[in-house]
Amino acid sequence: MAVPTERFVAHPLVVRITHWINAFAMVCMIASGWAIYNASPIFPFRFPVWATVGGWLGGSIAWHFAAMWLLCANGLVYLTYGLLSRHLQHQLLPVSPRDVARDALLALRFRLPHEAGRYNAVQRALYLFVLLLGVLLVASGLSIWKPVQFSWLTSLFGGYDFARRVHFCAMAGIVGFVVVHLALVMLVPRTLLPMFTGRAKRHAPTHPDTQQEHRA
Structure with missing residues (x-):
């Protein structure tokens, strides 16, 4: 007998929008940050030019700050929604070292069950x-x-x-x-x-x- 299924809201609209804005902003910040690093490296290596944005130091700094403000504004929206709706509490808590170790072992053995809309x-x-x-x-x-x-x-x-x-x-x-x-x-x-x-x-x-x- 087929197991009955139902469709439900796994990710609210605010979470989805902020997730993709965050992804875009993070890529811009990382790529521009690598370009800024290349201008004055602190370790004995540089990042490839194709993985950077900005073209030159001034342009990369402009990209970095633009992405930073976008990321901060987006983060405030997400945190405000997460706290008021208790989304953060429901999704990220509780968590314990014992549970993390258990799920990590299951993941390494490819036996970790996944339930849509819930984080392990x-x-x-x-x-x-x-x-x-x-x-x-x-x-x-x-x-x-x-x-x-x-x-x-x-x-x-x-x-x-x-x-x-x-x-x-x-x-x-x-x-x-x-x-x-x-x-x-x-x-x-x-x-x-x-x-x-x-x-x-x-x-x-x-x-x-x-x-x-x-x-x-």
Whole structure:
């Protein structure tokens, strides 16, 4: 007997819009940030020109700040909606090291079940981690952008040069998150369409009378 299914709203409209704006802004920020890094590298390597935007240092800085303001505005919309609607609480909490370890082992064995519209413990931990990285990215970015006006913040990071390293590492963490995120989408491609349509399928709840008929 076929298992009955139903369509439901897996991702509200606000979440979908902010998700794709965030994706666009992050790509612009990363690519322009790599171009800015190339102008004065702090490590013995440079990023390929094809992976950067801006064309020159001034243009890359303009791209970087434009994407930054878009990302900040979009983030405020998402956080406001997430807090007022309790979306963040429902999707990202609770999370515990034990649950993360359990789901990570299941994922490595390709046995982690996926339920549309709900994050497993690994996803919750990753999203919380990337939110913290975002805060670190903004704080270190401000200390680099205005080292005189935000001298206290720059000092908190151990000086301008170390703040650049913190900013770079936070950015690398964001890139790592994006890589993992895309890998998970490739492993479970059915999760992509609901981010456009908002709707997904799930097993329909069985009515008690129906359960009794099945048992009979």
